Amino acid sequence: LTGTIEEIAKIAKVSRSTVSRVLNGDPNVREKTRQHVLEVLRTTGFQPNRAARRLAGGHARIIGLIIPSGVARLFSDPFFAILIQHISHACSARDQAVMLWLAEPEYERRMIGQLLGSGLVDGVLVASSVIDDPLVEALHHSPLPLVMIGRSPHRTEISSIDVDNIESARRAVHYLLERGRGRIAVVNGPQNMISGLDRFEGYKTALQDWGLELDPALVVPGEFSEEDAFRGMEALLQREQVQAVFAASDSMALGAMRAIQKAGLRIPEDVALVGFDDLPLASRTDPPLTTMRQPIPGLAVTAVETLIQQINHPETGPKQIVLPAELVIRGTG
Amino acid sequence: LTGTIEEIAKIAKVSRSTVSRVLNGDPNVREKTRQHVLEVLRTTGFQPNRAARRLAGGHARIIGLIIPSGVARLFSDPFFAILIQHISHACSARDQAVMLWLAEPEYERRMIGQLLGSGLVDGVLVASSVIDDPLVEALHHSPLPLVMIGRSPHRTEISSIDVDNIESARRAVHYLLERGRGRIAVVNGPQNMISGLDRFEGYKTALQDWGLELDPALVVPGEFSEEDAFRGMEALLQREQVQAVFAASDSMALGAMRAIQKAGLRIPEDVALVGFDDLPLASRTDPPLTTMRQPIPGLAVTAVETLIQQINHPETGPKQIVLPAELVIRGTG
């Protein structure tokens, strides 16, 4: 279908070295030659064989996208689906293919071996992980460039892209406090993930800012799942009176919303509600959800570009990039 | 980390040909030699370089998993997330890596070129598609082995794995009719996808079986999304009285459930409800959802195995495999 570099060379009447140079953007090609080869490349629709490319020591332009096993349960959260879509999109736009590795405890060892040994992947993106995930540790000690989405608290030597969860959560809760809501419940994410931990931290900080005590009775443990949030909130509402709820994800906000409405309380009159993520569903709930918007496209693009940078210039040190979130005020608070 | 075949050969004191043969299960190796090489392979944890393998004419053991652009919107339906997890699992268990291609209109052409030209992938799995998707057509006309999840109505030359959507939907509606529910609304999936079309077909057939007329006023168009189902159902309940609802997916059943309950109707006393999929959420709704269970693990495993079969024995003709669904009776009908 697409032929080999040799055939292109023949058509363009140059050596295969020259074709390869053009393909790889090597500056040591006369401009006229380059244009000519480029033209042949275009008309033939040539696609270099990535396997050969990789084998010969170049980059295959393949990125490994890893979902650690501890996170696999969350895989059906729309946040993930959307994140993966944007990562995939960012890769396509940069002519990078994506290899998906859903880590599973049983195959984790083998997976790492394959990632390293199979010689396919130029670098690796870890999409969210549990704190101190051994998989991340292993990856970090491998020669493969690595970028995480979500910061790694104990490892600033690993490049990561994250939203400022602490500050964002704090701002969300401030917003509720400013609107006169004193008793604010929190629906937490998993506390073994940094995003869950940080958002809870932000909640606590906001209370402190206002000189309020943390009331453990107002803390609903959650796992980023709608159902858990629904149940937890339902139970809480039976014993406590609250004026507002901060949910650490939109999925959980949805669950909380259902519980609040089921309890016969009005949103936002009786109970205000702020979520986190700004998934598409947030604008379609009734009333529409006020929430902290995660810049998912930005996270994806930045992660992919950071990784590519790391692949092409391994000498560049690790980077921690923090992206801002934005409060989107709608009808729930 | 894992070394090359050459190093294994040296340790095992055989030629690299022999190592390659045991690696590939070639029967022309003396049993004692094989055991010895296997032992060395085991102790070294050797991983063959897939890029080299593929280049040399063997199989890379990489499967391309394609989500066509027409389906990308559905990507955040938990059904997809779970399906992908199972596919990934089935591949890991068979030592196959997964390359993810979320097709996007803008990059679709390039993607196909890459799939074919990049020489990375041994075969391709299309996870659900729109009817007569041009992407599937292109793939079908390529030399790459192809298996679809979801049947392709006009192309029996393509291997496909599917659940019997028509019959399953029919059984679901029969179940409601048998329980004395005469006026049954349907929340449809997209009618440009075979699963949406077939389930509607099953609904219509069931009505016919009972000598009932199809009432267009009872048909809620949907796109497999909870929100659309919620709105559609809400609108329907304002003008119609129904005794039951058949939703073509669990996500939509959830939306319908919310609408029914919001309208002050009891489930199942006033309105019975049957979904389709049996996602984890089905057992956790209130009341728990009665639904047709799709054998997702079975679909995934069968699809992967069919594709591997197709890769290893291209002479085998295409296969259409239909898996049974099962009605799971819970609290909604």
Add this chain to the structure above:
DNA sequence: CTGAAAGCGCTTACAG
């Protein structure tokens, strides 16, 4: 049953 050799399609010093 086993090994030496050619070749897969690239990249990258090396020489000019």
Add this chain to the structure above:
DNA sequence: CTGAAAGCGCTTACAG
């Protein structure tokens, strides 16, 4: 700026 040549790590006839 360009080309001839070596080499990446495998597989697979070919010869024995």
